[in-house]
Amino acid sequence: MDIQTLLNEGITFELKNNCWEFPILRRSKALEANAYYFNNQEWAKEYLTYCHRSDSFKSRWMTATGNWTDKTVIDIGCGPGNIYATLKDVVGKPKYLIGVDVAPTSLNFAAKLGYIPVLTDAHHLPFKSGIADIVILNAALHHCENMDAVLKEAARLVKPGGILVTDHDPQYSAWNYKGIAKLLWDARLLWYRVIGHGFHKTSDQQKWGLACEIHHKPGHGVKTEMFESVLEPHGFSVNVYPHNHNLGKEVLSGNMGKAKFKYRLGNVFSGRNPSSKASALTLMCVANKLA
Template sequence: MISSLTPLDLEKYLIPNAKIDRAEETIPTCEIHNWSDGMLANADFFGHPKYSEQYLKTENCSRAFGERWQAAIGSWDDKVVIDIGCGPGNLYATIGGTPQVLIGIDISRGALEKAMQLGYTPILADAHNLPLIDDCADIVALNAVLHHCDDMVKVLTEAARVVIPGGLLITDEDPQRTAWHHKGLGWLVDEARKLFPLYWLPGRGHLYRSKQERALRLATEIHNRKPGDGVTPELYYRTLEPLGFTIELYPHNHGVGAELFQGNYGRSPLKYTLAQRLSGINPNSPEAAQSVMCIARKLVN
């Protein structure tokens, strides 16, 4: 396990005018003035002592997930890594390795407390307004984060700002709009599917969720609730290209590992194909893939 930064070491990554409350010594806390309903839901769910522990053990932790991320990163050993929306620390818990610095940003104190136990240096802050200086990280990661944020463009722009020239910005596990754009009978089938606890959210299946937990989790899914939600290629190209990034996009289903980069995006899970077919979506196409991984590299001037 890596060691968290000392307050003095962390200081060099913070913008000079960052308003940070250090009364809570273990987790530096940035001032957040406007909490949206979605932000509050994310803070509550991912900081919940039971739900966040369950999330850490059951989601974004599969072998395929780890292999996909390792192939995308190459290696983050001895590098400065910023994990935006780190939650309880799923990404590092799955990949491992020895980053030189691993800073975790989240708005949930409970989630950051768990991430800190894994070796993250935590900062409680809003992803829309990062307290970090420009060009400070070799790798910036946002896993299953963008669709939980009110303004996806703003969050991507902030993330891009802190990547060093030549560095990587990687996002993944955000719902691809074309896969979930159900229409007509397809929409009705998908809505009926969500009534059962086994399939309570697009892309997620659980047998044990309580009604309260399902409702709170759904409230966190700001851009994953209805047809037309989700990420598109245009989101990445229009946001990141003007900021000097080259972009590679990889639509994929969640069970795909490193083979994604050999052109295998996987098959749409059977439990979703009926709604897709009824909506005019070819379930065996890249457009039907659940998520998109974006690998963006900042050009060196």
């Protein structure tokens, strides 16, 4: 599908194997790590199969975004297409479904699901302002070098009356481990070296998986204040919902669910109430652009 009417004037691009490729001016370590990890055929397929595919995820996102029929949807950091793979049977068929990523292999997977694949840097998107009904960033911000800048770029694309949704970025306060919890966090890397890998199949996959999640560590993560300070000046009504990944639409009613024992223990050892909103693993942001 031709997307030239959605692009900034004078922008240069190449069409390679039906993928729209735009110049990336600065290849940071974060960008290179994401390109390497998500360009691996086996790892990308595994990510598509197992991540963000649960019924609770579907319920939460369907409630947050509503119907996509005949709308322009831009999925920033789409990876192999997990969002639409999970929601396609309940949200309808968009007019444009654009997937933005830096890994050609993942974009190829996404294209097979119906995405228009766009290879570009999320910090400098080639699109005109105010073109999208729905802009989504799922588990994307914490993979980016400058989270504020990417969020601003995403906000720029939303038309009046449109919506921006983010999810699955670690909440700063929940992951800011201290004391014993911080020692245990650091020790996990030694444990990975001993057993050869962590939750991934190989040590190489583990290495690059950790490398591309550059803001998923103690002292990093997103805050409610970040979403409000970036989005409200651009005319958004901002709602932020802390949660622990295991609830669906209930999250949007203020329920956050209960984290696994190891995360609750980490917050106890850090001197925090594991049942407080500050201890919820993730912040979901649902921001409406005022008409």
